[in-house]
Amino acid sequence: MTNKLFILIILIFIVQNLRAQNELRFSRAKLMGQNDPELYSKSNGLIPQVAEAFEKMKIAALKAGFDIKIVSAYRSYDRQTAIWNRKFKANKSKGLSPEQNIEKIIEYSTLPGTSRHHWGTDIDIIDGFKPRKGDLLLTEKFHGQGPYAPLKVWLDKNAAKFGFVRPYTNDFERGGFKYEPWHYSYAPLAIPMLKSYLELDLSSLLIPETLEGREHISPAFLKKYIRENVLGISSSLK
Numbered sequence: 134m135t136n137k138l139f140i141l142i143i144l145i146f147i148v149q150n151l152r153a154q155n156e157l158r159f160s161r162a163k164l165m166g167q168n169d170p171e172l173y174s175k176s177n178g179l180i181p182q183v184a185e186a187f188e189k190m191k192i193a194a195l196k197a198g199f200d201i202k203i204v205s206a207y208r209s210y211d212r213q214t215a216i217w218n219r220k221f222k223a224n225k226s227k228g229l230s231p232e233q234n235i236e237k238i239i240e241y242s243t244l245p246g247t248s249r250h251h252w253g254t255d256i257d258i259i260d261g262f263k264p265r266k267g268d269l270l271l272t273e274k275f276h277g278q279g280p281y282a283p284l285k286v287w288l289d290k291n292a293a294k295f296g297f298v299r300p301y302t303n304d305f306e307r308g309g310f311k312y313e314p315w316h317y318s319y320a321p322l323a324i325p326m327l328k329s330y331l332e333l334d335l336s337s338l339l340i341p342e343t344l345e346g347r348e349h350i351s352p353a354f355l356k357k358y359i360r361e362n363v364l365g366i367s368s369s370l371k
């Protein structure tokens with residue numbers, strides 16, 4: 134075999150390998166929550182690399198007196214559709230118009246296919262040492278005399294050291310989803326995943342047949358939603 138041929142074969146091998154890796158990491162199914170949930174079941178609902186970083190943060194937090202517990206990690210496309218539909222029906226029964234209904238849902242919840250929880254990089258967390266009462270993920274529980282306020286102070290200082298950053302900050306200029314002190318993204322993977330995600334043709338992917346209120350979601354709404362909600366995140370995660 135000539136040297137040139139050998140180098141060519143090696144190059145083809147490397148390119149194929151890189152392509153396979155890229156597809157494996159950021160396939161459309163993975164970005165849209167349509168992966169097999171089994172893939173995450175052994176790692177806390179996270180991509181193994183994220184689970185590893187989370188474990189390190191958890192150990193450090195334990196030394197400081199906090200038991201970081203994951204309330205929500207990986208969430209599938211179908212699960213997100215079910216959450217949307219449940220909220221839509223509940224709001225409808227309270228008399229909200231379809232437009233008001235959708236605006237209400239997207240204060241905190243996403244359209245299926247647009248949740249950062251689809252990626253296996255994002256977590257909602259609380260302090261497991263504190264008693265669980267009622268709704269856990271409320272802003273007031275992370276501030277003032279709230280049970281998770283001390284954990285939030287610790288996270289503000291330490292989470293970024295482990296790669297975890299809050300997308301939905303308390304910044305009125307951010308727009309989009311409301312402030313979520315409990316939600317963290319693993320930046321080293323979430324940043325490139327968002328980049329891949331934005332390369333998808335989202336306009337054709339986001340409205341499942343079974344979505345309540347789907348006839349009120351126009352292309353213009355979707356465009357605004359992607360700009361304000363999907364991209365309405367901390368600049369450190371873009």
Ligand SMILES: [Zn+2]
Nearest residue numbers: 250256257316
């Ligand atoms: Zn969340």
